[in-house]
Amino acid sequence: MNFQLTEERQMLQDSLRRFLADRYTVTARNKAIADPSGYSSAIWRQLADLGVLGALLPEAVGGYGGAGFDIATIFEELGRAGVVEPVLDTAVLCGSLLCGPHGAQPLPRDRQFLERLIAGDLQLAFAHGEPASRYERTWVETTATVDGQDIVLTGRKSVVVNAEAAELLIVSAREGGASGDRDGLSLFLVDPKTAGVRMQGSALLAGGRAGEIELDGVRLSPSARLGTAGGAAVRVESALAAAEVALAAEALGAMETATRLTMDYLTTRHQFGRPIGTFQALQHRLAEMLIKVEQARSAVINAAGHLEGAPQVRDRHIAAARNLIGRTGRHIAEEAIQLHGGIAMTAEYELAHIAKRIVMTEHRFGDADTQLERFIDLSAA
The missing domain is CATH 1.10.540.10 (Acyl-CoA dehydrogenase/oxidase, N-terminal domain)
Incomplete structure (x- = not known):
């Protein structure tokens, strides 16, 4: 590679x-x-x-x-x-x-x-997650049923990022199978102004907005279906794999900024007549942050290099990267805040936003524990 x-x-x-x-x-x-x-x-x-x-x-x-x-x-x-x-x-x-x-x-x-x-x-916005789905990729309870010449969507979607600004929603719904099955999953293009679509927006902790969406008998033409009926699982899994690589790389970039800000602060903040960065204990903590950032970089490179690979191999490497990024990100965010002190939490200082971004990236598509479970399952398959 x-x-x-x-x-x-x-x-x-x-x-x-x-x-x-x-x-x-x-x-x-x-x-x-x-x-x-x-x-x-x-x-x-x-x-x-x-x-x-x-x-x-x-x-x-x-x-x-x-x-x-x-x-x-x-x-x-x-x-x-x-x-x-x-x-x-x-x-x-x-x-x-x-x-x-x-x-x-x-x-x-x-x-x-x-x-x-x-x-x-x-x-655009992808309306896929649901109140009961947690991090299960194909857990969809929203139904799509045929009624005459129409397809009728009924269900709820949670934390749909960018929903309020989206001109179109891509909505996952089930045309067959049980809630967690890969088979029977379909995707539909939905105008958020369509009758039966109700949305409640809210701000996200690390910036941006998301919406809670209720689909109450939303009638669509069959032409609104994206891809084949009941065969959307591969499309969804491929899109989520690309998004997880993106999220891992975003967290890496944020960790780099958090570490740089911490290094700058330690060289400018004085205590006892000299920069606090000259204290050996703080130097060791900063060195550990730098090492962990480089470990995270290797994980991102590995995940990105396998994105076009076979699905099982791709997903195993991505799960390993996301697990490491999640654990490393928490460490970097916590150390950066502790080494800064109170200034790290002020909205006017860049680290406050960066630390929130790092922590919240772990909670999209699966936290570190979930990614470890995925890696074990994919390794055993």
């Missing part, structure tokens, strides 16, 4: 890092968080113009990349800057769902959505 970035990825990383360093200040981020949509539409458009959204999708659908290392390169920079714009949910999750399995050709309708997404003209 070649760990070196290609020339194109290196150029994209450099451009994105410069852009975020210039534009994504603490003030700009706090303004985006306070926006009713939960993000900055101006920053979103600029990310699209920079080619960031297109780089997350394959060339076959009009993108510029879409491989594991493309995703990891971009999200490490987004995590480093603490970006709250819904790149993960719109471009990675929903973009992957629209693309379909590797090698598949999306319908003309879906290709048009992807073109709009790449241009920054479309916001």
Whole structure:
């Protein structure tokens, strides 16, 4: 496996890092968080113009990349800057769902959505998680039943990130099988303004917004189905795998920033007439943070390199990476806050947001314990 970035990825990383360093200040981020949509539409458009959204999708659908290392390169920079714009949910999750399995050709309708997404003209949300699903990937109780010429959706979806800003929801529903089965799962494109869709939005702890969605007899045309009836499990699992690689890389970037801020603080904060960074006990703690960041980097590289592999191998490596990232992230966040003291918790200081981002990344798609269980199950299979 070649760990070196290609020339194109290196150029994209450099451009994105410069852009975020210039534009994504603490003030700009706090303004985006306070926006009713939960993000900055101006920053979103600029990310699209920079080619960031297109780089997350394959060339076959009009993108510029879409491989594991493309995703990891971009999200490490987004995590480093603490970006709250819904790149993960719109471009990675929903973009992957629209693309379909590797090698598949999306319908003309879906290709048009992807073109709009790449241009920054479309916001999407994946309505998949439910009150009882926890971290089970195919646990869906929402039903899709045929009634005459219509398909009727009934059920509830929880913590649908970016739901309020989304022009379209991609909703998972069951056309057959039991709640946790892989077979029988379907996906549907739903306009949130459709009769029977009710949504209650709320702010997320680490920035952005999410919605609780109730589907009460929502009537759709069969053409609203994304892919084949009852065969969406592979599409969902592939999209979640890409999203988990993105999330691991985002956490890595955030850990790098937390460590850098801590190092800067230890060299500027004085006590007893000298920088506290000269105290050996604090040096040892900082050294341990640096070592753990490099371990996390290796895990992200490994997960990104296996994203295009066989599903079982792919998911095993991703679960291992997410487990390590979850444990390491908690350590980095806790150490950064303790070594800073009270200033680390003030909203005006960057670390307060970064630490929250690190901790909350663990709780999407499965915490460290859940990922360990997945790894054991996949290793035994």
